[in-house]
Amino acid sequence: MYAVEVNKILKAYGNRAVVNDVSFYVNQGEIFGLIGPNGAGKTTTIRMMMDIIKPDSGTIRIMGEKLNDGSKNRIGYLPEERGLYKKMSVMDTIIYFASLKGIDNQTARKRGEALLKRADMFQHQNKKIEELSRGMGQIIQLIVTIIHEPDLVVLDEPFSGLDPVNTQLLKDMIRELKSSGKTIIMSTHLMNDIEELSDRLMMINKGREVLYGSLAEVKSKYRNNAVLVECVGEIGNIEGVTEQRRHNAAIELVLDAKTTPQMVLERLVAKHIVVNRFELATPSLTEIFIKVAGDEHE
Amino acid sequence: MNKTMLLIRHEFLTVVRRKAFIILTLAFPVVALLGILAAQVIPKMITPTVTIEKIGYVDNTGMFSGSVTEDQLQLVPYNSEDTAKTALVNKDITDYFVIPSNYLATGLVQRYTLKNEITPSSATQTVIRDFLLNNLLKGNDAAVVNRAKSPLNIASTTLNSTGAVAARQGGFAALILPYIFSILLMLAIFTSSGYLLQGLVEEKENRVMEILLSSVSPRQLLAGKVIGLGAAGLVQIVVWLISTNFIMKIASSSFGNVIGSLQVPPDFLILGIVYFILGYLLMAVLMAAVGSVSPTAREGQQMSAFFIIPVIIPIYFMGLIMEHPENIAVKILTFIPFTAPLTVIVRLGLSEIPIWELGLSILILILTIWGCFVLATKLFRTYLLMYGKRPDLKAIIQSFRES
Numbered sequence: 001m002y003a004v005e006v007n008k009i010l011k012a013y014g015n016r017a018v019v020n021d022v023s024f025y026v027n028q029g030e031i032f033g034l035i036g037p038n039g040a041g042k043t044t045t046i047r048m049m050m051d052i053i054k055p056d057s058g059t060i061r062i063m064g065e066k067l068n069d070g071s072k073n074r075i076g077y078l079p080e081e082r083g084l085y086k087k088m089s090v091m092d093t094i095i096y097f098a099s100l101k102g103i104d105n106q107t108a109r110k111r112g113e114a115l116l117k118r119a120d121m122f123q124h125q126n127k128k129i130e131e132l133s134r135g136m137g138q139i140i141q142l143i144v145t146i147i148h149e150p151d152l153v154v155l156d157e158p159f160s161g162l163d164p165v166n167t168q169l170l171k172d173m174i175r176e177l178k179s180s181g182k183t184i185i186m187s188t189h190l191m192n193d194i195e196e197l198s199d200r201l202m203m204i205n206k207g208r209e210v211l212y213g214s215l216a217e218v219k220s221k222y223r224n225n226a227v228l229v230e231c232v233g234e235i236g237n238i239e240g241v242t243e244q245r246r247h248n249a250a251i252e253l254v255l256d257a258k259t260t261p262q263m264v265l266e267r268l269v270a271k272h273i274v275v276n277r278f279e280l281a282t283p284s285l286t287e288i289f290i291k292v293a294g295d296e297h298e
Numbered sequence: 299m300n301k302t303m304l305l306i307r308h309e310f311l312t313v314v315r316r317k318a319f320i321i322l323t324l325a326f327p328v329v330a331l332l333g334i335l336a337a338q339v340i341p342k343m344i345t346p347t348v349t350i351e352k353i354g355y356v357d358n359t360g361m362f363s364g365s366v367t368e369d370q371l372q373l374v375p376y377n378s379e380d381t382a383k384t385a386l387v388n389k390d391i392t393d394y395f396v397i398p399s400n401y402l403a404t405g406l407v408q409r410y411t412l413k414n415e416i417t418p419s420s421a422t423q424t425v426i427r428d429f430l431l432n433n434l435l436k437g438n439d440a441a442v443v444n445r446a447k448s449p450l451n452i453a454s455t456t457l458n459s460t461g462a463v464a465a466r467q468g469g470f471a472a473l474i475l476p477y478i479f480s481i482l483l484m485l486a487i488f489t490s491s492g493y494l495l496q497g498l499v500e501e502k503e504n505r506v507m508e509i510l511l512s513s514v515s516p517r518q519l520l521a522g523k524v525i526g527l528g529a530a531g532l533v534q535i536v537v538w539l540i541s542t543n544f545i546m547k548i549a550s551s552s553f554g555n556v557i558g559s560l561q562v563p564p565d566f567l568i569l570g571i572v573y574f575i576l577g578y579l580l581m582a583v584l585m586a587a588v589g590s591v592s593p594t595a596r597e598g599q600q601m602s603a604f605f606i607i608p609v610i611i612p613i614y615f616m617g618l619i620m621e622h623p624e625n626i627a628v629k630i631l632t633f634i635p636f637t638a639p640l641t642v643i644v645r646l647g648l649s650e651i652p653i654w655e656l657g658l659s660i661l662i663l664i665l666t667i668w669g670c671f672v673l674a675t676k677l678f679r680t681y682l683l684m685y686g687k688r689p690d691l692k693a694i695i696q697s698f699r700e701s
Contacts, residue, residue: 051515072512075512077512079509085506100513
């Protein structure tokens, strides 16, 4: 059983399709990245998953069933547009939102205290939300999102507005959630975060799926026939290398269609060049993102 | 506890803990009590030391004589206008009057005073009138003289169409009670629905809405808000009703029969609460719709005026409703959902409203509330997460069609 199964969903406002024929599944226990440029339809897709917006057509199943009052309690959702009651205390906020997920006050308080200690914010439990910094507020929002120990955690742009310290704290908490068997869907336009955390991903652009699969599959699909080399001395001309690009200490060698990386390595050794590093050049997710989004734009 | 109940409790507690709510709820009974207290204490504080003021008179008819003392005023006879005038200038007397020789024909009495006043004080007028009556009716029985001084006390009884004594007996109570209640009802409805609008727009501005909607449905959220804040408004109304009865008891012991006659009839009380609930529900769902499409609290308040004005229309027709509660225009106001609550409350104090009229009025209100609730839920779902811009009327109509 998939944690999430989305099948051919469509959402249009007037004549404009915001999400168009999008399908994907998310395995239990994995981190799934939902990426795409601003306005691609990521948030609309997530809102349809959360039953906040109804799709015009298509089906969505969460933990094998259509989303209902009970299954809503198994999901933790951190929306992109987020906020809390400014006049409420931190602990009252945690308890109130936990109660809406079916957790009794005593349990919520106990879990809230543990999570506040984990985030080194226990001393702020009686402060009003308006007294906290923005970063602290976002950590409280993550605590509110996971206070009911959901099986599925949906995070829409979780790192936006966070400083490096809180970003790292949030990443650590996401990893802890994964290691405890939770399924995580993370939507962002920051490719480095997806590359660092996610197992599989889908990229949507202008409401349509443009990339889908594991990180390795996606990277392999967009891999150039090139190698990265760090060596002592000048490489000079090598047969089968059409272009050399310098990246700090490393040089990227772009190969012609007939030349393999193995052949290049042999030719370097034959020229008595000391090779300290030799690896296949794979494009970063950012490069793939720019390429795909750019192609779509054209 | 189910989610709707949790939302109701949250909304209720959030509002009743607000300082503004507590102050407004307690303001009415506290101000009324202070008013009663002031009415009892202040006259005692400002009561001057008892000094008898003298008023002189000059009789040119030969019919009037004697000296009367009444309400610290003493009438003193003078032989001529000159001596009276000298006494006035010397401040031996505060004023004097002359009864001319043709008094019986004209009834005219000429008064002179050093005071700059609009009219003579009631005490002065009473003592002069009693003096004249005592002399004019000299020789009659004292009871006849007293009755002549106060010849009329009307006691009216209103009968219904069958000739039996009607439940509504009119009078001061019938006039003032609906007036006070309509103001309180209007205040409670606007306060509660205002909190709903404010809360909704605040949640939109604070971006709490989407987190709530990941746990509850738009319908649960709307129902929780409407019922929770309505309960807070009901608490306010009940506090006012209970304190009104309590204050009336204190007032009747202090001011006698006029205020004492202000008793709240049970059917008035029940229908008052029924129309508060219905009036509030109508305004609440409309405010929810306004809150859904308003990007800021300021815009929400501006848009809400569009619905508030029809509700207060009966205030402008208060005279018509009070004088002609059976008028056709008044009946029409009874059936229009926006104007029904205030119109019915005012009519109830003055006449008995036929059961069919009340039934039809309540039915129309309930159907309107349901229709508005359905539309508000659709707007709620469509526009609650739209931040920063307000949809135009065309877009709203289109979203109704699409949903």
